Amino acid sequence: MSTNNTLTAKDFSSDQDVRWCPGCGDYSILKQMQTVLPELGVARENLVFISGIGCSSRFPYYMNSYGMHSIHGRAPSIASGLKAANPNLSVWVVTGDGDGLSIGGNQLIHLLRRNFDINVLLFNNEIYGLTKGQYSPTSQLGIHTKSSPLGSIDHPFNPLALALGAEATFVARSMDRDPIHMRDILKKAHEHKGTSFVEIYQNCNVFNDGAFEKFTDKKQKASTTLNLQAGEPLLFDNGEMGVRLNGFQPELVKLEEGYSINELWIHDPTDTTKAHLLSRMFGDDVPRPFGVLYEGKRFTYEKAMQDQVDASIKAKGLGDLDELIKGKNSWVVE
Amino acid sequence: MSTNNTLTAKDFSSDQDVRWCPGCGDYSILKQMQTVLPELGVARENLVFISGIGCSSRFPYYMNSYGMHSIHGRAPSIASGLKAANPNLSVWVVTGDGDGLSIGGNQLIHLLRRNFDINVLLFNNEIYGLTKGQYSPTSQLGIHTKSSPLGSIDHPFNPLALALGAEATFVARSMDRDPIHMRDILKKAHEHKGTSFVEIYQNCNVFNDGAFEKFTDKKQKASTTLNLQAGEPLLFDNGEMGVRLNGFQPELVKLEEGYSINELWIHDPTDTTKAHLLSRMFGDDVPRPFGVLYEGKRFTYEKAMQDQVDASIKAKGLGDLDELIKGKNSWVVE
Amino acid sequence: MAATTELQKVTIHFAGDSGDGIQLAGSQFTNTTALQGNNLSTFPDFPAEIRAPTGTVAGVSGFQIHFGSVEINTPGAEPDVLVAMNAAAFVKNIKNLRIGGTLIIDESGFDKRNLRLAKLDENKNPLDDLDPNDYQVHRIEITKLNREAVDGLTLSNKEKDQSRNLFVLGLVYWLYHREMETTLTFLQQKFRSNETILEANTRALKAGFHFGETIEAAKRYTVSKADLAPGTYRNIVGNEALGLGLIAAGKQSGLDLFFAGYPITPASDILHFLSRHKNFGVKTFQAEDEIAAITAAIGASFGGSLAITATSGPGMALKGEALGLAVMLETPMVIVNVQRGGPSTGLPTKTEQADLFQALYGRNGEAPIPVIAAMSPSDCFDAAIEACKIAVERMTPVILLSDGFLANGAAPWKFPKSASLPTITVHKATGDNYQPYARNENLTRQWAIPGEAGKEHRVGGLEKEDITGNVSYSASNHEKMVKIRAAKVENISDMYAPLELIQGDTTGKVLVVGWGSTYGASKVAVRWAREEGLSVSQLHLRHLFPFDKELGDYLSNFENIVVPELNNGQLVKILKQEFEGNIHGLNKIQGLPFKAKEIFEEIRKHA
Amino acid sequence: MAATTELQKVTIHFAGDSGDGIQLAGSQFTNTTALQGNNLSTFPDFPAEIRAPTGTVAGVSGFQIHFGSVEINTPGAEPDVLVAMNAAAFVKNIKNLRIGGTLIIDESGFDKRNLRLAKLDENKNPLDDLDPNDYQVHRIEITKLNREAVDGLTLSNKEKDQSRNLFVLGLVYWLYHREMETTLTFLQQKFRSNETILEANTRALKAGFHFGETIEAAKRYTVSKADLAPGTYRNIVGNEALGLGLIAAGKQSGLDLFFAGYPITPASDILHFLSRHKNFGVKTFQAEDEIAAITAAIGASFGGSLAITATSGPGMALKGEALGLAVMLETPMVIVNVQRGGPSTGLPTKTEQADLFQALYGRNGEAPIPVIAAMSPSDCFDAAIEACKIAVERMTPVILLSDGFLANGAAPWKFPKSASLPTITVHKATGDNYQPYARNENLTRQWAIPGEAGKEHRVGGLEKEDITGNVSYSASNHEKMVKIRAAKVENISDMYAPLELIQGDTTGKVLVVGWGSTYGASKVAVRWAREEGLSVSQLHLRHLFPFDKELGDYLSNFENIVVPELNNGQLVKILKQEFEGNIHGLNKIQGLPFKAKEIFEEIRKHA
Numbered sequence A, B: 001m002s003t004n005n006t007l008t009a010k011d012f013s014s015d016q017d018v019r020w021c022p023g024c025g026d027y028s029i030l031k032q033m034q035t036v037l038p039e040l041g042v043a044r045e046n047l048v049f050i051s052g053i054g055c056s057s058r059f060p061y062y063m064n065s066y067g068m069h070s071i072h073g074r075a076p077s078i079a080s081g082l083k084a085a086n087p088n089l090s091v092w093v094v095t096g097d098g099d100g101l102s103i104g105g106n107q108l109i110h111l112l113r114r115n116f117d118i119n120v121l122l123f124n125n126e127i128y129g130l131t132k133g134q135y136s137p138t139s140q141l142g143i144h145t146k147s148s149p150l151g152s153i154d155h156p157f158n159p160l161a162l163a164l165g166a167e168a169t170f171v172a173r174s175m176d177r178d179p180i181h182m183r184d185i186l187k188k189a190h191e192h193k194g195t196s197f198v199e200i201y202q203n204c205n206v207f208n209d210g211a212f213e214k215f216t217d218k219k220q221k222a223s224t225t226l227n228l229q230a231g232e233p234l235l236f237d238n239g240e241m242g243v244r245l246n247g248f249q250p251e252l253v254k255l256e257e258g259y260s261i262n263e264l265w266i267h268d269p270t271d272t273t274k275a276h277l278l279s280r281m282f283g284d285d286v287p288r289p290f291g292v293l294y295e296g297k298r299f300t301y302e303k304a305m306q307d308q309v310d311a312s313i314k315a316k317g318l319g320d321l322d323e324l325i326k327g328k329n330s331w332v333v334e
Numbered sequence C, D: 001m002a003a004t005t006e007l008q009k010v011t012i013h014f015a016g017d018s019g020d021g022i023q024l025a026g027s028q029f030t031n032t033t034a035l036q037g038n039n040l041s042t043f044p045d046f047p048a049e050i051r052a053p054t055g056t057v058a059g060v061s062g063f064q065i066h067f068g069s070v071e072i073n074t075p076g077a078e079p080d081v082l083v084a085m086n087a088a089a090f091v092k093n094i095k096n097l098r099i100g101g102t103l104i105i106d107e108s109g110f111d112k113r114n115l116r117l118a119k120l121d122e123n124k125n126p127l128d129d130l131d132p133n134d135y136q137v138h139r140i141e142i143t144k145l146n147r148e149a150v151d152g153l154t155l156s157n158k159e160k161d162q163s164r165n166l167f168v169l170g171l172v173y174w175l176y177h178r179e180m181e182t183t184l185t186f187l188q189q190k191f192r193s194n195e196t197i198l199e200a201n202t203r204a205l206k207a208g209f210h211f212g213e214t215i216e217a218a219k220r221y222t223v224s225k226a227d228l229a230p231g232t233y234r235n236i237v238g239n240e241a242l243g244l245g246l247i248a249a250g251k252q253s254g255l256d257l258f259f260a261g262y263p264i265t266p267a268s269d270i271l272h273f274l275s276r277h278k279n280f281g282v283k284t285f286q287a288e289d290e291i292a293a294i295t296a297a298i299g300a301s302f303g304g305s306l307a308i309t310a311t312s313g314p315g316m317a318l319k320g321e322a323l324g325l326a327v328m329l330e331t332p333m334v335i336v337n338v339q340r341g342g343p344s345t346g347l348p349t350k351t352e353q354a355d356l357f358q359a360l361y362g363r364n365g366e367a368p369i370p371v372i373a374a375m376s377p378s379d380c381f382d383a384a385i386e387a388c389k390i391a392v393e394r395m396t397p398v399i400l401l402s403d404g405f406l407a408n409g410a411a412p413w414k415f416p417k418s419a420s421l422p423t424i425t426v427h428k429a430t431g432d433n434y435q436p437y438a439r440n441e442n443l444t445r446q447w448a449i450p451g452e453a454g455k456e457h458r459v460g461g462l463e464k465e466d467i468t469g470n471v472s473y474s475a476s477n478h479e480k481m482v483k484i485r486a487a488k489v490e491n492i493s494d495m496y497a498p499l500e501l502i503q504g505d506t507t508g509k510v511l512v513v514g515w516g517s518t519y520g521a522s523k524v525a526v527r528w529a530r531e532e533g534l535s536v537s538q539l540h541l542r543h544l545f546p547f548d549k550e551l552g553d554y555l556s557n558f559e560n561i562v563v564p565e566l567n568n569g570q571l572v573k574i575l576k577q578e579f580e581g582n583i584h585g586l587n588k589i590q591g592l593p594f595k596a597k598e599i600f601e602e603i604r605k606h607a
């Protein structure tokens, strides 16, 4: 009963009631995932979603595939073990800003470094949703939450900069409110061989409503977001504005003021330094980049692991258990 | 019995026998620490060393100060709690590449993000010393160790790049074999207000001998290392070679071939992008930078924490326990 | 006009969608009722999801309150009143409603969609099937009435409907002769920045209250003030009492309070509470995980603070290694575990007592740590102070167990004056030749805090030499230190107040031995049994390790020992390790507190 | 020429600085002795530091071997021969040397510096004070002689001295009529890339051997082949046997072996061993920490591998939360804890059995996990296979306890043919309508592995509905599932071979009940007691949870139960939870194994 290629989004939807708050950004991500899957050509039985704990981490229950809703912060390791055990599976980690960057920080950075071919979707709502609204490692400085009634004093992580620092080979950003963009990024993440780290801005309308409104609001979006496309110049504000590099300094320029499109920064996702600069376009004075900031090539961990097994078998022959038990120095008592 | 300013290195040496292997790089670091301390003007009673587990982590036992040899990987959190409790202490974390970057990765990156005024010394010997020689998250790819008899398949961390990605405000590199350099960096780390992250290349002559010989060997050193000094051009090979920036690309140039010193990259440790580039000068084809790669300014966590307490007392008055117990809605039964 | 009947006690269960504001209505009813001088006990019970799917049984949020003019020890078993805002709430709870009880229904929650979501036949309203002799049923178009009440305000229907909970609260207030004052003040506070919402809620509450007049309710009820001991009272939930106790302990010890925690249900509110009271010199640290939280607390303790961390079961599991370090360091700190349903993530919003074993044994090596448990919401205050006192005075980590039922349950509290609180004496290092592991007569070492000149020393997790604290691999020293650490903890029972029976004689047929939140249900069950003339007594353990010295004597004077626990039998096993006798476990593992009846029936079996 | 005396058994203790190559000499002597057909048991004992300070008592590394022609169950108590390479080694061990025993000394290790480092009077050589009637003393200038032996090689003095261990080994070989062959072959392998070093070591060994001729040793000894059961034997240390067992279990189950570990003494060698045998299809994963290791194993298990993780106490403490998840998932895996001295970092290179409580209870909620323990180095093989068999056939995590003594201790092993190993049957999901939590008669669920079409399903740590495995917050379902998980684990005792006494009658005065590595010492102690005519029997538990069904019957037939443990009393407490009787703990907490005498004396007290 192997699944064929004529699956639809619905085929990837499980029979479980979806239990997010009405209006939660998670719905859209789920929908885009289910929508894009038929195009990826992954058989349902080879698809696995692993999550930790958090609102976002309920994701696997809603996917008609294999899945595990595990413990807080450890999905990257579980996924690593799974991928090591069976490199043929398409393994997706779904995590949150708390799950992935707070308790699970160590597991995440080591996954990125090792570069298993796993896709990590980090639903960043800049809050702990499931535990009802404490600030997270991505929350804005000064935010007032249940655990920071006088304002948070925690300088937040910049998730993409952290991922780059941790040797990630694929780093991208998308948002819940832009289905087309998200589907595109999900597809690219899937295609990348190695760990794909995708941060998705996700609105928690109950505990941190509007955290990303600036980027998702139809009116503001054009001027606050930068849609990255490989080989294309960095344009925003409906093409009226562009980004150019003045030495190291990204500079926002108005095209009508005489700047030509040829002077603009052309997006090259294979350039690590530029990826770094893009990840640091993080303030209020610059548009926020969305898309694939970086994609590099490195062997995948599961392959190197399998290669050592294969090479070892080739070199020594498939292990003979009796020989091994006997060891090198045995003697007979008669 | 407060300690005065006329202390010498010996006053910082405890009565415990030092238990590292003869020839271990740890000795030198200990010695430089003890040597530099009298200059820092920290009273012995205000000095605390916190370590995890590993050869390097035995450090506190040898310091005549307060100290804790804690559990594996958690020194950053212990130090954070300590510093929060008493911001007046001079708190030093001593950790290893295993302790700090493997099991303790999460604690480390969160410390960096929070920016407690703590000095972290990571003794990087690219191996697990205490457990007798397994590869670590900084070991070279392909290294043959007890746990990687066929060669390690783990792409290593670049500790300084990771620290920068984790929002560190002070990032430096030194080496066990250069006492003067190390003392200078220790002093600068101490002076920096915020978390100072110092990676120290340390030779483990038993399990990973010569890992850094290239950089420490008198003969090779000049051409393999780049001594960073704020405001100075990037020169190496006894001033014969320099580094210049070709766009984003660091380029090694021979000064005698007509390149002038004025064209060289002038080290500016406050420039985040340049710090990034320096951290990524990590291959065999470029000299390895030593010194302070980056120093930025950000409020310290312990101060923000104390400020909230103070502000809260100012706003609401010093808490009255009886009022608090009583709450807002009480009633009397007679 | 409806006649008023005087009742001794009443149980009301509010139930609706998790978005319906049930918890708010419940806690408002609780506060009002407390202020009206009743004794009470509450039990909030809500889904693990933030907003579980609307209209489904899984999405039902419940709040039960038991109040009266008599002693109240449990949130009640069979409610006298069930408020059901929709079909799912009805389905889930109707079986509990006492025959003869009152059912208050929002008709609009029984439309086809709601029936379907509640997995009922959408063409058959179950209300139509109710036998009118069974219950007093009030089928009310609450949604419609409420929309009328707030008519004219510029609110969407959705926003209007969000005040329905106040409407129904008003109605129940009317039915039970409650005053609206407390809630009106609360609303003014809460919605001070949004006048329209404030107005809607105020109108809803009043409309509900006045609607009481119009319904065909034959009766109103009143519940007189409870005959409480004279004193000043307030209403309190367990987590808040616990937080208060920690602040009080800080004051009593003269130490700064440092609290490190990573959010987890049902412990997070302790962090929230403390973070609101920084003007008590409290520092709160939201750590990146539970390991960081406990190790930050260890650091703060090393630095001279009264250091606390709080979590629930899964978080506690992560702290095991650091607990071992705290044992080695012999440094004071309190680790709070507000238990919830396990194993693993389990039933995160439900209550359970299944982490006792973990508290006693969940770490490597011989690592004895005192364990104490709170037994009621207000007792969380005393238990927190005692935990801190043991920790500080005996230089040891202490584990304090609470649970979800205590954490969120409310009860009136005759709170003490701070002047009457226990003193906590800090064992500061004195003299010149400081030896970190020298000990006094009860084996406590002295605390030398960084910043004190001349007492510089190093501590750590390796075995340490007696007295000097230097690292030691000596065989005999290790055995000695293991025994010293054990003896030191055993000695702590010296500090305990004498163990006393809660009820009954010192000898008899059955002794009920409980711990933690089973206190109230046991108390009622034993009272019932004694009223029936059975030979039953009640003992309740605050101290799980080490046990009270008198415990063995008490046990030996009863033919049967019954140990009710919300787990699969943990204290019962521990008791058997040390004591002989017929020790029987009574176990409930449903994520719910005991009903007094369940314990009562078990007592009967053995009496 | 010296006369040769035939001995039944001998204990030799090699001691020197940790840099002296004592462990190498010891293990070479062991291998040679094993190949010469003796029975044997060894005990390496070394400092926690990589190179503890030279010359100090703390820096002494020791290796004891007990070998003979008779049955050998322990590494011996009082050595017959002490080899002491320096004063510290002498000071540390002389008190153990049997009166009448042989002392072999390197004189150059007793210079002023060495005496000072050993905290002795530097002007007084303690050797001068020895009563010549007490011991046979050989004071040899080993360093000097050895330098002469390797004279001419281009080596520094330091490098030359590094072969002293071979010199002394040669001498002991001569004394006990051992062949040099095995060691010569070993040296050729080890130093194949450095001829000079090879030459030095070879010369040193031979020089030592020949030096035997010249010393004034009155006697040489010989120890005949042991009367071992016929079969093929090899020498093995516990960690290697354990690794072999895991590989064997992989083969027997037809599953790929996946091992995830984070290095920790004394468990790391399991990782090292397996990483050398990838040609068995073994994948080894050095994780970033213990949490990652166990969760990677959980992932691999979910993916259909035979998943293993191994650690020691502190690492085990970190795995508690994930163990709970494994319980919920009901997925097969084995968690090995090679115990060491605790609590906290404790005594990392010493042995202890103090993690039993942690294995049984170290996690939140009701989370029963089977626990089994290995009892001898070679038994680590069988225990590993049994752990895997239980895990796979009953779909559960299993905890396997070993300890530092077993891990590094060696013994001859009559190894089995692979054809005779137990089969391991995988419980793969079959049929069409896969229900993840449907169960067979022994309550085991079926394993559906990603990649199988039509069996897609989701699992997780929240409580799950019986049969379907969907998330369920139902009260009654939770209780049901807790009981099912408990019953499922209880059922595992069905799989056990019948519990049998090791020695003695089924009824009597004293029953010695041990577990783990106390096996050998108990065996000798009970044998001695029985030889004295005492009414004593021996039972040894492989299964700590659930217990063997017959255990209660055995216990009830003895007046006294003696439970020797290398902890402060853990199994003894667990036994008391379930069984009546006079159960006495015998506890040693010194980081050292029991001596048979210690157990023997306790038996005497109760017989």
Ligand SMILES: Cc1ncc(C[n+]2csc(CCOP(=O)(O)OP(=O)(O)O)c2C)c(N)n1
Residues within 6 Å of the ligand: A053, A054, A055, A056, A057, A072, A095, A096, A097, A098, A099, A100, A123, A125, A127, A128, A129, A130, A131, A136, C262, C263, C264, C265, C290, C314, C315, C318, C345, D321
């Ligand atoms: C060990 C452990 N600690 C704490 C928790 C409580 N907890 C559950 S989810 C969560 C944070 C969720 O935040 P995030 O990952 O951002 O997910 P969101 O709910 O925002 O999608 C926490 C702290 C837990 N389940 N387990």
Ligand SMILES: Cc1ncc(C[n+]2csc(CCOP(=O)(O)OP(=O)(O)O)c2C)c(N)n1
Residues within 6 Å of the ligand: B053, B054, B055, B056, B057, B072, B095, B096, B097, B098, B099, B100, B123, B125, B127, B128, B129, B130, B131, B136, C321, D262, D263, D264, D265, D290, D314, D315, D318, D345
């Ligand atoms: C929880 C835990 N896991 C594992 C260990 C074992 N361990 C001790 S030190 C160490 C690694 C040491 O490496 P590193 O930090 O690089 O220090 P080094 O010895 O190289 O200085 C390990 C794995 C431990 N002590 N505790």
Ligand code: SF4
Residues within 6 Å of the ligand: A019, A020, A021, A023, A024, A025, A026, A055, A056, A125, A129, A130, A203, A204, A205, A206, A207, C050, C051
């Ligand atoms: S709490 Fe926030 S993140 Fe969680 S389901 Fe609700 S809206 Fe979504």
Ligand code: SF4
Residues within 6 Å of the ligand: B019, B020, B021, B023, B024, B025, B026, B055, B056, B125, B129, B130, B203, B204, B205, B206, B207, D050, D051
């Ligand atoms: S093992 Fe290596 S790091 Fe450790 S003390 Fe020896 S030389 Fe130093």
Ligand SMILES: [Mg+2]
Residues within 6 Å of the ligand: A054, A096, A097, A098, A123, A124, A125, A126, A127, A128, A129, A136
């Ligand atoms: Mg979040």
Ligand SMILES: [Mg+2]
Residues within 6 Å of the ligand: B054, B096, B097, B098, B123, B124, B125, B126, B127, B128, B129, B136
């Ligand atoms: Mg290292």
